[in-house]
Amino acid sequence: MKEKTYIHGVAPEEQDRLRLLNRLTNGPYLDFVKIKPGDQVLEIGSGLGIIAHAIAETYPSAQVTGLEYAAEQIAGSPQDLENLTFRQGDAHHIPFADASLDVVYGRYILEHVHDPSQVLREVYRVLKPGGRVYFQENTISIMKLYPECPQFDFIWKQFIALQARIGGDGEIGVKMYHMLKSVGFGGLQCSFADEVHYPEKGTFVAWMDNIIGNVESAVDKLLAFGLATEEQISGALAELTAFKQDDMASVYFWWNRIAGVKPA
Numbered sequence: 001m002k003e004k005t006y007i008h009g010v011a012p013e014e015q016d017r018l019r020l021l022n023r024l025t026n027g028p029y030l031d032f033v034k035i036k037p038g039d040q041v042l043e044i045g046s047g048l049g050i051i052a053h054a055i056a057e058t059y060p061s062a063q064v065t066g067l068e069y070a071a072e073q074i075a076g077s078p079q080d081l082e083n084l085t086f087r088q089g090d091a092h093h094i095p096f097a098d099a100s101l102d103v104v105y106g107r108y109i110l111e112h113v114h115d116p117s118q119v120l121r122e123v124y125r126v127l128k129p130g131g132r133v134y135f136q137e138n139t140i141s142i143m144k145l146y147p148e149c150p151q152f153d154f155i156w157k158q159f160i161a162l163q164a165r166i167g168g169d170g171e172i173g174v175k176m177y178h179m180l181k182s183v184g185f186g187g188l189q190c191s192f193a194d195e196v197h198y199p200e201k202g203t204f205v206a207w208m209d210n211i212i213g214n215v216e217s218a219v220d221k222l223l224a225f226g227l228a229t230e231e232q233i234s235g236a237l238a239e240l241t242a243f244k245q246d247d248m249a250s251v252y253f254w255w256n257r258i259a260g261v262k263p264a
Ligand SMILES: C[S@@+](CC[C@H](N)C(=O)[O-])C[C@H]1O[C@@H](n2cnc3c(N)ncnc32)[C@H](O)[C@@H]1O
Pocket: 006, 018, 022, 044, 045, 046, 047, 048, 049, 050, 051, 067, 068, 069, 070, 073, 089, 090, 091, 092, 106, 107, 108, 109, 112, 113
């Protein structure tokens, strides 16, 4: 397992940020993933198991498994539902038999793995013919802030470079159609889940805290790889903090989504 490709790590403050991100994004994602009664369902990269729990609770006749390689994340995952279990393992080698699952979904995971095509081949292998796949992933460069924050824009670009240096791909969202089609999935449907935040919306501060947390989680690695100086990082964080307090500010982002089917 190449744990170092997970740019954010699993420290308690990063787990808090993941909980925050779940609060911001779970509602629309629950509408996106289509589960039928009795489905065998797998989430790859289940993190703290929050969306897996919501899915298992919403569809009590489905059997849901979360696959996650970090023991710290599994330790923080809820264990209170009979139809939800967590397994420690690597999405590059999914511990399920060929053609054994009805649905595999993932979110904020393909960007972190060192070989996303291998992960998708595994997803294809474990799905039954007619099985469904759902992903929601990042294209980090899509983020736009206004009034502009040039110091943040620079650090965000370096963040993308850092993710590539440690074996991930923060721009994978727009590549998913090509990747899923290459693996053999059909019936592909691409869409966006929008993140539009401004002070009148109750989510603006939380979204900005999420962005600030993203940058903070990468400070040590940005410095270690020589991708930014302390001054550049603190300049970007100061800009984001001021932006968060700016009554005239708004921020725009879109997650890339894809749904597909393993041909019957
Ligand atoms: C950003 S979190 C997303 C968690 C969850 N999908 C959610 O939406 O809350 C990504 C998770 O994927 C896990 N992860 C990264 N690479 C993995 C791999 N190769 N196999 C399994 N889990 C992995 C990380 O440990 C982390 O918990």
